[in-house]
Each structure stands twice: as structure tokens, then as C-alpha cells.
Amino acid sequence: MAGMIRPGDHPSAAWAGLAPGTVLNAVLETFEPPALPRRDLPRVAAAYQRQGAHLDAMQARVIAELAGRPDPPGGPATAATIAEVLHLELDAATDLVSLAVDLVTGLPATLAALDDGRITLPKARLIAERTRRLGPATRAAVEAVALTRAPALTETQLRRWLDDAMARGDGANGATR
Template structure:
């Protein structure tokens, strides 16, 4: 009988991020894996890392909601001291966490299930920050449909194109920019 780490299969590769996937990943011995299996294991680690980033965002947003004033500078100072990061980085982390939890729940879910990475979630948050709630949700939905298959650069370009005012005109192919 094979142990889970002996021969990676499609079954483990489709596991949702979380405790079970983490336990399976812990069993893998990279030098023993085939060249074909190594990228799949790397991708599973990426999904698991994204899941942990989502969990951290929820915790930081919860902390931000408990300080006076909520999300104020005390949260960033606490995060900077605890995570040993610069205050600017901590401020950005708190801002992103609160934004994901309160304004971009679908992006947080996509991060949690590992279909996007933290840098992609950050791009979606930054590029849609100034939109009204309904427009933001619409752009977010289309971006999340595309984001798993795009590089960060491609997603940035798509978001920038989607955010460029079209003065009431449609794109070259007659489709609305946000839905193309």
C-alpha cells in the first residue's frame, strides 16, 4: 500500500486548501517526486499559502474592528510589532484585510479556496477601491472569473482596461469593457 506522499495523484491535487491538504503536502519528499509531479505539488503549496493568507486577513480585520477607532493606526502599529514588518507594510496589510472582509467578500473567498494569490487579491482591491459598491462587485466578479488563468501583469492590464472610462462607448469588439 502506498502512503499519500509516495505517488501524487489527481485525487490529492484537487483537495481544497486546509488541514487535509496540508497533511498530504507534509508527506511529500521533493527529491522522490517525478518531474511531472513537482509543479503540481508547488501549485498545491501555493493554494495552501493563499488559504493561510485569507485566514490571516480575517484575523487582522477582526483586530482592526476591535481597536479605537476601528482600523486606526494602533492596529497597524500592533501588526508591525508582532509580524516584524515596517509600519507602511503593516498599514497596507491592515487596509487590505479590512477591504477584503468588508468590501470584497468574493475575492476573499477566492483567496481562501486558493484560486487566486494574495498579490492578485491586492490588485483587485487596489484597482477597484474607488468604485461604488455595485460597480465594484460587478468588476470583481468578472476579474475573479479571469484571475486564476492570468498572470499578475495580465490581471493588472485587464483591470486597468476595465477601469478606463469609455465615455459611453463600447470596446472595439462591441462589448462592455468590464465584461470583456
């Protein structure tokens, strides 16, 4: 069968192209870093990063669902619950709930990029924070351009690019410069 992972497959084999999820996780669980050649370790680390981003997206959906439930009501009750179960400070939990709701309701493409492992949670947070005050159409346009650039940029570079785009005030029109 094409695309099947066989025992003993080398880390540079077909598994490297797997989307984050159950199958990639199962493959990653079989690797023993001391047994891998040095050249393969970065690829394995990147796969773990993609898998972690996928899990962050899944967590965001669950937290947004909790925030949308009427009992207990969203807002402070949700943040307090999340703070308690994740052992976070209330401010950090409040930020996490806000980000989760924002990704699910206002930035579906950013959530999808996170879920696919194309961006990390800190990059998703930057996109959310820097575009929060934009109208829906402008926000979607800036999000679309940001997502084409974000995978190849560091967090600092993405922050700078988003800040420049916001300072120009021209949204996606100047984003391709």
C-alpha cells in the first residue's frame, strides 16, 4: 500500500510528510533519539512541533466550546475553570480562553494552519492579537497574507511584518510588498 509506514522505515521516509494526528504521533513514538543519525534529528524535532501545534488547535476548540456553553457561562467562569485544571494564573487562563474563542470564531484559517502544524501557537497568538481591532473583511485579508508568510518567518519577523502592515493601515494591499 502506498503511504504505509513499515517497521524500520528511516525518518526521512514517507512519514515525514504525514499530517499531524494519530498516525504521525504513533510513528514519532517509535523513534529513539539516541539511535537516530544527527541529520535526521531536526526533521524529527519539526514533526514534534507540527504535532504539538495540532494538539494546541484541538485544545483551542475544546476551550472555545467550554466558553460557549451556558452552564457555567463563558467569560470569567470559563477562565477560572481553565486556570484551575491547567494550573495557570487567572490572567494566563483568561488570555488562553480569549485566544481560543478568537481562533474558532474569528480566525478559522489561522486555526486550520495551527491544526495542520504550519504555524505554532505563538504565531497564531500574534496574528490574533495584531489583527483583533480590524473589521472582519480586512482581518480576513491580512490573515490570509500573514498565513502565507508565517510558516517561514520567526515570531519576531512575523510580529514586525504584522506591525508594519498595521502601521501602513492598508491591510492586505501593502502586505505583499
